[in-house]
Amino acid sequence: MAKNLSTSVCIIGAGPSGLLLSQMLANEGIDTIVIDRQNQEYIEGRIRAGVLESGTVDALNEAGVGGRMQKEGLPHSGFDMAFDGDRFRIDLAKLVDQSVMVYGQTEVTRDLFTKRHETGGQFLFDVSDVTLADLKTDRPIVHLMHEGQAVSIQCDYIAGCDGFRGVSRNAIPADVLKTFERVYPFGWLGILTDRPPVSHELIYANHERGFALCSMRSNTRSRYYIQCPLTDTLDQWSDDQFWDELKLRIGKDAASHLQTGPSIEKSIAPLRSFVAEPMRYGNLFLAGDAAHIVPPTGAKGLNLAVADVRILSRALVERYKRSNQHFIDTYSQTCLNRVWKVERFSWQMSMLLHQFPEHTHFEKRMQRAEFDYLVSSEAAAKTIAENYVGLPLE
Numbered sequence: 001m002a003k004n005l006s007t008s009v010c011i012i013g014a015g016p017s018g019l020l021l022s023q024m025l026a027n028e029g030i031d032t033i034v035i036d037r038q039n040q041e042y043i044e045g046r047i048r049a050g051v052l053e054s055g056t057v058d059a060l061n062e063a064g065v066g067g068r069m070q071k072e073g074l075p076h077s078g079f080d081m082a083f084d085g086d087r088f089r090i091d092l093a094k095l096v097d098q099s100v101m102v103y104g105q106t107e108v109t110r111d112l113f114t115k116r117h118e119t120g121g122q123f124l125f126d127v128s129d130v131t132l133a134d135l136k137t138d139r140p141i142v143h144l145m146h147e148g149q150a151v152s153i154q155c156d157y158i159a160g161c162d163g164f165r166g167v168s169r170n171a172i173p174a175d176v177l178k179t180f181e182r183v184y185p186f187g188w189l190g191i192l193t194d195r196p197p198v199s200h201e202l203i204y205a206n207h208e209r210g211f212a213l214c215s216m217r218s219n220t221r222s223r224y225y226i227q228c229p230l231t232d233t234l235d236q237w238s239d240d241q242f243w244d245e246l247k248l249r250i251g252k253d254a255a256s257h258l259q260t261g262p263s264i265e266k267s268i269a270p271l272r273s274f275v276a277e278p279m280r281y282g283n284l285f286l287a288g289d290a291a292h293i294v295p296p297t298g299a300k301g302l303n304l305a306v307a308d309v310r311i312l313s314r315a316l317v318e319r320y321k322r323s324n325q326h327f328i329d330t331y332s333q334t335c336l337n338r339v340w341k342v343e344r345f346s347w348q349m350s351m352l353l354h355q356f357p358e359h360t361h362f363e364k365r366m367q368r369a370e371f372d373y374l375v376s377s378e379a380a381a382k383t384i385a386e387n388y389v390g391l392p393l394e
């Protein structure tokens with residue numbers, strides 16, 4: 001027997017985008033059902049970046065999910081960039097009078113789930129065969145299988161928050177959807193370890209052996225990354241090999257303070273820039289990784305997703321509360337204006353900080369000149385700082 005459900009907004013995907021949207025709408029009395037092809041435990045286990053822009057911090061606070069972040073998050077007023085061992089601090093506080101918050105996406109997701117359950121959130125986990133229909137009508141439908149049963153969810157709007165490999169984006173007809181992509185010729189090998197961070201702030205390093213990043217989750221848990229060939233596999237990288245390589249890349253001073261330990265997570269992630277246009281088709285809206293991917297070099301993935309959700313939540317609230325269609329109609333363009341600027345920053349940071357197999361001596365000198373320019377020009381450092389703390393919503 002098929003089951004028919006009905007809601008105002010059907011949200012596909014229970015990652016940070018879908019969960020935050022659901023909570024922001026619930027706070028305004030707007031009903032949602034969130035579906036995901038995974039279960040909560042699996043979603044909470046995904047390890048991702050951990051730097052929140054101040055706008056993201058504000059959004060989490062306003063949604064009522066910022067309590068633990070305020071207590072446990074680490075405010076950072078700067079970060080270091082290093083080039084072949086020379087280190088330079090981008091002083092966010094001095095340059096743009098703002099800071100960022102270091103708090104893992106895993107924790108953000110847990111806080112969102114806790115709040116959603118407390119406030120009566122409706123979820124369907126472990127769904128399969130999700131398809132979207134009637135997007136151009138005022139009653140779109142999501143069809144799916146759940147616990148062996150066919151389910152149809154009728155709604156006013158569908159939010160496609162189902163990440164890069166979701167189904168929502170491809171529900172936009174091929175002659176409408178335009179995609180833009182760049183795949184980088186390397187990956188990031190990441191390690192999580194229960195050891196204090198090497199430095200109290202992040203260090204992004206370009207070294208002739210490749211990029212390295214020293215980050216953290218807390219004062220006792222560190223996250224480190226090194227650039228590696230995409231053909232590498234995890235069994236080629238023992239913990240000791242990882243630490244030896246990291247030490248070579250971050251320079252003698254940082255290396256002398258590095259506390260190594262067993263990895264509690266290790267993974268290789270590819271780097272990609274990707275944008276899908278438009279972000280709205282009929283009554284379907286794309287948000288977060290479903291619409292765009294950035295390489296992790298500027299820590300923008302989660303922040304970009306939160307910005308989309310803020311813009312989408314405003315559009316839906318205006319529609320429901322004031323019958324105002326304006327922000328629905330401008331959603332895609334408002335988001336894309338910001339998305340492309342953030343894509344540009346993430347691409348620029350990636351180009352500056354990695355070793356590219358195709359680079360000649362000329363491009364290597366250009367990278368060095370760009371680094372030297374940052375060190376010598378407050379104006380140049382300021383452009384990095386204003387992007388890193390987060391551009392205005394619109």
Ligand code: APR
Pocket residue numbers: 012013014015016017018035036037038043048049105127130161162163164165166167287288289290300301302303305
């Ligand atoms: N049906 C239902 N759910 C799906 C489907 C599908 N066909 N396909 C994917 N999903 C779910 C995934 O299981 C996942 O839980 O959608 C969710 C998408 O979550 P994310 O990939 O975390 O994407 P998003 O919420 O936009 O978060 C963006 O998280 O992925 C990082 O780097 C990214 O930090 C950024 C942020």
Ligand code: PHB
Pocket residue numbers: 048049050051202213215216223296297298299300
């Ligand atoms: C992380 O802590 O995982 C992290 C931090 C900064 C980045 C990317 C990842 O730019």
